[in-house]
Amino acid sequence: MTDSLRAETVRLTGHGDEEIEAYVAQPLDEGRFGSVVVIHHMPGWDEGMKEITRKFAAHGYLAVCPNLYSREAPGASPDDAAAVVRALGGVPDDRLVGDVQGAARYLTSLASSNGRVATIGYCSGGRQSFLAACSLPLDAAVDCYGAFVVGTPPEGYTLKVGPIVHLAKDLSCPLLGLFGADDQYPSPQHVAELEEALQQAGKTYEFHSYDGAGHAFFATDRPSYRPEAAKDGWQRIWEFFDRYLRS
Amino acid sequence: MCTYQTAKVALKGSGKGPAGWFPVSSATVYFDHPAHYSAEHSLNIDFLNLDGGALSRVAVELDPASARQLARTILETLEAAPQL
Numbered sequence: 571m572t573d574s575l576r577a578e579t580v581r582l583t584g585h586g587d588e589e590i591e592a593y594v595a596q597p598l599d600e601g602r603f604g605s606v607v608v609i610h611h612m613p614g615w616d617e618g619m620k621e622i623t624r625k626f627a628a629h630g631y632l633a634v635c636p637n638l639y640s641r642e643a644p645g646a647s648p649d650d651a652a653a654v655v656r657a658l659g660g661v662p663d664d665r666l667v668g669d670v671q672g673a674a675r676y677l678t679s680l681a682s683s684n685g686r687v688a689t690i691g692y693c694s695g696g697r698q699s700f701l702a703a704c705s706l707p708l709d710a711a712v713d714c715y716g717a718f719v720v721g722t723p724p725e726g727y728t729l730k731v732g733p734i735v736h737l738a739k740d741l742s743c744p745l746l747g748l749f750g751a752d753d754q755y756p757s758p759q760h761v762a763e764l765e766e767a768l769q770q771a772g773k774t775y776e777f778h779s780y781d782g783a784g785h786a787f788f789a790t791d792r793p794s795y796r797p798e799a800a801k802d803g804w805q806r807i808w809e810f811f812d813r814y815l816r817s
Numbered sequence: 818m819c820t821y822q823t824a825k826v827a828l829k830g831s832g833k834g835p836a837g838w839f840p841v842s843s844a845t846v847y848f849d850h851p852a853h854y855s856a857e858h859s860l861n862i863d864f865l866n867l868d869g870g871a872l873s874r875v876a877v878e879l880d881p882a883s884a885r886q887l888a889r890t891i892l893e894t895l896e897a898a899p900q901l
Contacts, residue, residue, distance in 0.1 A: 612849070613850055613852055616852075646871030646872070647871075648852075649852040649853075649876065650874050652852070653845065653863040653871070653874055654865070654867065654870075654874075656823055656845055657843065657845045693850075717820075724822075727821060727822065727823055727824075728823040728847075755821070784857070785857070786850065793855060793856060793857050
């Protein structure tokens with residue numbers, strides 16, 4: 571842990587060479603650090619996501635949380651931006667991959683980078699973390715209760731999101747999955763199906779499902795917060811990143 | 818759960834947001850995480866004008882019973898209104 575860090579909003583080049591906002595936090599200690607791209611949840615680029623980004627810096631990682639809604643609602647409050655993006659059908663998968671790639675490139679270009687990169691995402695970001703890890707060369711990825719990696723939303727939904735479990739064969743790195751046993755999206759059956767796909771593809775993964783927890787158990791500002799699950803989940807994340815992101 | 822359960826309906830009317838009145842062109846109706854209401858899920862409605870940017874938004878987040886009562890009241894009010 572370090573008390574000395576810097577956090578700020580920057581602009582970086584994302585998908586299609588377009589400039590997007592991003593929140594960057596980095597330790598000010600001497601040394602070289604692994605990088606973490608934090609993929610925000612569907613409610614947007616909000617205070618909770620920025621707090622998590624700072625937490626990674628405090629634990630000795632370069633961290634960036636790109637604003638995936640930069641294009642549709644520049645400068646808007648997180649909930650207004652999320653509403654616009656939801657009405658427009660959500661973030662396209664190819665754009666997400668490009669934005670994560672740009673965010674990773676931003677961190678690895680820093681002099682204090684050790685060249686290793688992970689993604690972590692929450693809620694919709696959990697699915698997107700898996701997607702990024704199946705699309706980009708990464709060193710580690712964490713999926714926190716991402717819905718619709720497995721399973722298809724009913725016909726007629728405004729949000730355009732489809733299952734991506736078939737991409738498991740392309741997973742480029744070890745995957746840590748953290749789930750709530752009481753969650754319905756993803757349900758324990760969805761998690762089991764993803765696990766089976768990873769096993770068949772011969773991938774390295776580590777899954778933990780917490781009894782008494784549902785969706786968004788890491789979110790300290792929501793009634794879904796489950797302190798015991800979150801504490802253990804954070805410990806799993808630190809051990810996982812210590813294994814795969816340190817030099 | 819993260820439901821993604823979202824429907825969109827075209828509307829005619831006006832709404833008043835942080836920048837004043839604006840023409841409402843659509844509503845997004847979804848049952849998902851609220852931004853402010855203290856519940857894991859709520860029935861959320863965003864009245865929007867997508868041509869007007871992110872500030873052209875009137876938002877409500879309702880508990881399910883309240884949302885059902887609101888829907889019934891809207892229909893009852895329209896039924897009782899003079900036919901024009």
